[in-house]
Every structure is written in structure tokens, then in C-alpha cells.
Amino acid sequence: MSLKNMLCKHFLKTTQGFSRNILKYYQIINNGSIKEVRNIGIRKVHTTEKSPRILITGGLGQLGTECAKLLRKHYGNENVILSDIIKPTEESLSNGPFIFADILDFKGLQKIVVNYRIDWLIHFSALLSAVGEQNVPLAVRVNIEGMHNVIELAKQYKLRIFIPSTIGAFGPDSPRNPTPNVTIQRPRTIYGVSKVHAELLGEYYHHRFGLDFRCLRFPGVISSDPPGGGTTDYAVAVFHEGLLTQKYECYLEPYTRLPMMYIEDCLSALFQFLNTPKELLQRRVYNVTAMSFTPEELFEELKKHVPNLKISYKPDGRQYIAESWPQVFDDSEARRDWGWKHKYNLEKLVESMIHDVRKNSSSKRSMKEVNSYV
Numbered sequence: 001m002s003l004k005n006m007l008c009k010h011f012l013k014t015t016q017g018f019s020r021n022i023l024k025y026y027q028i029i030n031n032g033s034i035k036e037v038r039n040i041g042i043r044k045v046h047t048t049e050k051s052p053r054i055l056i057t058g059g060l061g062q063l064g065t066e067c068a069k070l071l072r073k074h075y076g077n078e079n080v081i082l083s084d085i086i087k088p089t090e091e092s093l094s095n096g097p098f099i100f101a102d103i104l105d106f107k108g109l110q111k112i113v114v115n116y117r118i119d120w121l122i123h124f125s126a127l128l129s130a131v132g133e134q135n136v137p138l139a140v141r142v143n144i145e146g147m148h149n150v151i152e153l154a155k156q157y158k159l160r161i162f163i164p165s166t167i168g169a170f171g172p173d174s175p176r177n178p179t180p181n182v183t184i185q186r187p188r189t190i191y192g193v194s195k196v197h198a199e200l201l202g203e204y205y206h207h208r209f210g211l212d213f214r215c216l217r218f219p220g221v222i223s224s225d226p227p228g229g230g231t232t233d234y235a236v237a238v239f240h241e242g243l244l245t246q247k248y249e250c251y252l253e254p255y256t257r258l259p260m261m262y263i264e265d266c267l268s269a270l271f272q273f274l275n276t277p278k279e280l281l282q283r284r285v286y287n288v289t290a291m292s293f294t295p296e297e298l299f300e301e302l303k304k305h306v307p308n309l310k311i312s313y314k315p316d317g318r319q320y321i322a323e324s325w326p327q328v329f330d331d332s333e334a335r336r337d338w339g340w341k342h343k344y345n346l347e348k349l350v351e352s353m354i355h356d357v358r359k360n361s362s363s364k365r366s367m368k369e370v371n372s373y374v
């Protein structure tokens with residue numbers, strides 16, 4: 001069957017139940033190739049078919065809570081189950097189900113998948129780059145053994161599984177400006193090594209067992225929620241500390257360029273990618289990004305709003321990590337295949353973060369921890 005016919009059949013079959021919002025932005029053009037018509041962005045999905053039931057692991061981290069909010073808006077509160085091994089706040093309990101789930105406990109996860117009749121698994125549990133370097137054996141367990149558990153479960157129960165990867169999956173041998181989708185990957189952190197492992201195992205399970213594995217390599221994600229111990233955390237911390245005390249000590253050198261993205265773009269990419277018909281995916285792992293900047297460039301933009309902001313620099317071990325990572329991320333394949341398009345540039349990011357942090361200033365304590373590495 002030609003690709004064109006296959007897609008027509010798929011579209012007809014799914015028009016009833018699948019989001020019309022997504023389908024209508026793709027058209028099949030005459031020569032049988034697919035053209036993305038418009039970025040689908042985030043809009044409400046109206047389905048006549050049942051919504052997927054989704055389990056989010058590591059859901060109380062920087063990305064999980066916001067991700068749950070977005071998915072609950074589209075699929076209903078009860079259909080998105082947030083899980084973690086840490087204690088939830090009142091707020092994270094208020095919008096939908098939360099359960100304890102340790103990704104190192106295969107049987108426990110199996111029970112959840114069966115009891116909640118899970119269809120999709122979003123696997124966020126991980127030890128991030130800086131934290132991973134401080135406890136390599138634990139990072140191996142959580143990032144590698146834990147990932148083995150969830151991928152095996154996804155295979156057994158035929159789940160769609162999303163596992164994020166990172167710019168940290170590249171290393172000093174990779175081209176850094178720009179870093180293409182497929183290139184040398186020889187990371188020098190346990191975090192990066194575990195993410196390359198996840199990418200490869202996921203692709204292998206896809207080819208070998210037909211697993212619907214999907215993976216986006218995110219750059220540094222910037223949101224008002226406390227970050228989890230990554231190398232790009234300064235770009236969150238400066239908003240909290242800068243707005244509170246008008247000063248900030250940065251652990252990276254002023255010239256350290258890294259790819260970044262605002263949380264709304266990150267979740268928009270995730271949502272759009274999760275809902276892309278599989279026929280449009282030329283690969284299972286895509287780079288996505290929105291911008292690249294140095295600490296100095298970010299602080300200059302922030303100073304437009306906080307003119308008295310005083311910045312000092314005291315590089316630590318994270319400088320070595322950052323120097324082996326991409327400076328500019330090439331996400332042209334995601335833009336071509338499934339219409340990825342970011343909304344936030346540096347200027348909009350800074351405006352939004354100031355607004356978010358002023359609204360949500362409860363994370364001061366955790367921000368101190370960001371700067372207390374080594």
C-alpha cells in the first residue's frame with residue numbers, strides 16, 4: 001500500500017475518535033508526500049472515543065506537574081495519574097489522582113498499569129546531570145534499571161511510551177554548533193550515557209517489537225517550578241534570586257552558550273509529538289529547541305526589567321559539563337516531520353518568567369539548593 005493510501009486509511013479510521021484539531025493541520029498533497037500545514041500548538045482535544053489513560057512517573061519534578069495540568073485539560077483529570085516517590089503538596093493532590101510509584105519496583109508498576117488500565121506512559125523519573133555526577137550508582141539504578149522496567153512494561157502491555165532525552169546525550173566529540181539529530185554521541189556524564197542508552201533501547205524495541213516509543217531531546221527547560229539539579233538550572237534560579245534579592249551568583253561562565261526552551265513550548269512539543277500519527281514520524285528520537293543564549297545574554301535581557309540586578313560569576317563543576325554540550329541545537333527534522341514550531345524567544349521568555357515567578361514565589365527554598373552544588 002502506498003504511503004498516501006495508508007495515510008488516507010489511517011485518517012478515515014481515526015477521524016471519529018482522534019483529535020480533529022490535529023488531523024486538520026495535515027494535508028496529503030498530490031505527489032503523495034505529506035505537508036505540514038500549520039503548527040497544531042496546544043488546543044483542546046475533543047474526542048468521541050475514550051481518552052487515553054496516562055501514567056506520569058517522576059511526576060512531582062520540574063516538568064511533571066505542569067505536564068499533568070496540560071494533559072488533564074485535554075483528557076480529563078481522572079485519566080492522568082501522577083506518580084512519584086516523594087510527598088505531594090496539597091496543590092499536586094488537588095487536580096487529579098496521585099499515587100506512589102517507584103520505578104525500581106517492576107511488580108508495583110505492573111499493578112498500577114493493570115489497575116488503572118494505563119494506555120500511555122510518560123516516563124519523567126531520572127537523576128539529572130549535576131545530581132547524577134554526585135551519585136553515579138544511584139543514577140545507574142534510576143536512569144538505566146528504572147528505564148528497563150518501564151520499557152519492558154510498555155512492551156508487555158502495548159503502551160505508548162514517551163521518554164525525554166536531552167542535549168546532555170551529546171558530548172565533546174559531537175558537533176556543537178549546530179548539533180544535528182543524528183551525529184556522534186559520546187557523552188561524558190552518567191546522565192548523558194543513560195539517555196543515549198534509553199534512546200537506543202527505545203529505538204530497538206520499536207524496530208524489534210513494534211513498541212510505540214517516542215523520545216524528544218529537550219534543551220534546558222525554563223519554568224518557575226524548582227529545577228531538579230541540571231546544568232541549565234541557573235536560567236531558572238536567576239529569576240527567583242534576582243527578583244527577590246536583586247543579585248545572583250552564576251555557576252557558569254558568562255560566555256557559556258546552551259540551547260533552552262520555555263516550559264510552555266516544551267509541553268507543547270511533547271503534546272504535539274505524542275499525538276502525531278505514527279506514519280509522519282521518520283524517526284523515534286527528535287531534537288527540539290527554541291533558542292540558544294549565554295548567561296550574559298539572559299542577564300542583559302533580565303536587567304531591562306530589573307535594572308539594579310548585580311551578577312557575579314563563580315564557575316563550578318557544571319561548567320565542564322556545559323562545555324561538552326551543544327551550543328545550538330538543530331531541530332529542523334522535528335519542524336519538517338511533524339510541524340514543531342516554538343513560540344517563545346528570549347524576550348518573551350524573560351517577560352513570562354518574571355510574571356510566573358512573581359505569581360509563584362513559594363519555591364525560594366529550593367532555589368537555594370540549585371546554587372549549593374559541590
Ligand SMILES: NC(=O)c1ccc[n+]([C@@H]2O[C@H](COP(=O)([O-])OP(=O)(O)OC[C@H]3O[C@@H](n4cnc5c(N)ncnc54)[C@H](O)[C@@H]3O)[C@@H](O)[C@H]2O)c1
Nearest residue numbers: 058060061062063102103124125126164166218220221228
Ligand atoms: N528539566 C529540564 O531542563 C530537562 C531537560 C531535558 C530533559 N529533561 C528530562 O525530563 C525528565 C523530567 O525532568 P525534570 O526536570 O522534571 O526532573 P526532576 O529532577 O525535577 O524530577 C524527576 C523526578 O523523578 C523522581 N524520581 C527519582 N527517583 C525515582 C524513582 N526511583 N521512582 C520514581 N520517581 C523517581 C524524583 O522524585 C523527581 O520528582 C527527566 O527524564 C529529564 O532527564 C529535563
